[in-house]
Every structure is written in structure tokens, then in C-alpha cells.
Amino acid sequence: MNSIDPMAFAAATARLLAIDDSELIHRLLKFRLQHERLEIHGAINAREGLAMARELQPDVILLDIDMEDMNGFDVLTTLKNDPLTQDIAVIFISGTEEAMDKVRALDQGAVDFVSKPFEVVELKARVRTAIRSQRLMKMLAQKAQIDGLTGLWNRSYMNQRLAAEVDEARRHGQPLSMILCDIDRFKHHNDHFGHPFGDLVIERFAQILSSGRSSDVACRYGGEEFCVILPSTTAVEAEEVANRYREQLEHISWNDHPGLVVTASFGVAEFGPGRDTAESMLKAADTALYQAKQGGRNRVAVSSTA
């Protein structure tokens, strides 16, 4: 399950990239920040800095304005225009005292501005603040893609992830499968035993789906419907996985309702001819799920090849 742990976020070592064309400044920064919980990297010019930002994905960048090969404002614009680097917190660190430079930097998306020569305690505090804010933003972004009841990824994330996995499967020729599943007679359980019980069923089923391999991606597709993306997995293997999930749900003892058996139906589809896009895979899995329902529920159906 995709729990967000703020403490883990806070405790992780942050990565800092300093982009400044003075090796004297790099030595100073490394020395001054050595006792902070930081992994410090340095780039000696703007172009190297941009390349390192893409590669290292630092939490924060300390950026000089006045550099020989490209000024800091242009570097910031490039960072903000690149999806890979646009969310990195950028702190300008510059000898300029011009108010308009500070305004321009902040307007362009820098989170802070520190003047040289910098007070060390102030610089440390500003770096810590930038990292804290940046991590909170990441947590919020992640939270927006997590289903509140189950902690699984939501449909929005599933759509993005499935499209990305389809691209990977196409590029590398790796198998890819997905399972679409639906709790049988859920409306009946909900109406008969109440919504709190319905929620409990959904939560327990979500726990089962998220207990699989770490590479599998379990999502709540909506209501009582779920989806699992299984990278590097054939339909035969996905069918085995789905059957394990099916049996686990079937064997749950519901304390408040002894003897009740809750089941689910599963549709499996594998990436391949006719199912080579996220949409066509989803459609194939949905058709297979429908067949499982029509076949009597509590079963797994695999989409036949096109």
C-alpha cells in the first residue's frame, strides 16, 4: 500500500547541487555544509549544472546568477521548462544586491535568494526550509494520486502508469499483463450489511492486492473495481497471481458475519497484437472480466489473443 510517511520523508538525506563557476565557492560550500544531512554535488558551469540536475535529480540547487557560459536566470528557465527538473527547489546565491534581480529570480520560480557573502547559519536554514517545502510538495502530489480509503494508487495514476508500462514493453520487448477485478455482488453486501461493511470489504481486498510482488502496481479503478499492472509478466503468470488473490479473498472469515463468503472476479490481458495500447489492454481485460462474471463469478478469465 502506498502509505506516505512524513517522518521518512524528513529523515532522508537530501541531495544538493551547487552550480557556480567559482571553485573557491564550491570549496567553501562543501566545508560550510558538511555537517548538514546533505549529499553535496558541484557543477563548475551552467551547462554542466543542467546536465547534472537531470541526472542527479537533486532536492535543491544553489544557483549563481553571474556565470560565464550562461546566466542563472537562463539556467532557471531551462530547469523550469524541463519536466525532469521543473520541481527542483532553486535557491539563487549571488553577489548582487539588486532588488530587481531578487524579484526576477523569485518571479521565475526560485524559492529563495541568498546574497554573497552569505551568513552560514542563514544559508543552512534557508536550504533546510527549501528542502522541507519541496518534500511537502512531493507528498501532496503523491497524495493526490492515492485512493483515500484503500491507500492504493487511484485511477488517474493507473492511467499514467499503464501508458508508461506499455511504452516500456514496446521498447524493450518485455511481457506486460494487467488484471482488472471486481468484487462480486458488492451492492448486495453493501445494502444488506451496511456501508461500513462494504468499506471493510474494499479495504481487505485492497490489502490482498497490494501484498503481491513489489513490482506489481495495484490501483483502485473505481467503486469496487480494481486493477493490477504486472510488468515483465505473461498472461499465464498473471492468471496464477489473480487466482491467488481470488482464493485469499474467498477464504477471509468475516467476524461480524460468520459464514459469509465474499468473492471477486478477474479479467487478465497481456500486451500483444491488438492489445498494444493502454486503452486496448484495458478493454481486453474488461471483456475478460465480463466473461468471468458471465461464467458464474469467483473466477479468472484470460483475454484470448487477437
Place this chain on the structure above:
Amino acid sequence: MAILIAEFVASLPTRAHAILERIDQGAIDQARAMAHQLKGAGGGYGFPCITEAARVIELAIREQRLVDARTAARALVTLCARVVP
């Protein structure tokens, strides 16, 4: 930090002479880059006077006032000889 400052101070005369030499040789871009580095770092090591002296050199070179740049570089050499950690 004391070691870092001592190393910085020890390097100052060489750096200042190098800037003056580059100006005399007409290697203006190199001289400007070296002055630029000193300008950025001087204050950070606790010597704002170095930053200011280097700023004057860099500005003079940018504005192509090479006589002024040379005068400022000579002033920097004198200043750097006096600086102690």
C-alpha cells in the same frame, strides 16, 4: 575553517599576480574570469575588501577600460600582499 581560510589567503598573491599578468598579456577574458572568481569568493572567506577590489577589475574589463583594469589589478596585488588570515 581556519585551514580553508589559510589556504585561500596563501593563494591570493598568486591569483592577484596572475590577473595582472593576463591583463599585461592581453588575455583579457582570462583576467576577467579570474577576477570574477575572486569577486564571488572573497566575502565568503571573510575578506569583502578582496571582493570589492576584484569587482572593480571585472567592471573595468567589461567596460574595456584596460588602463583602469591594470591599475585596479596592481591595487589588488598590493592588497593581497597585506592580507593575513
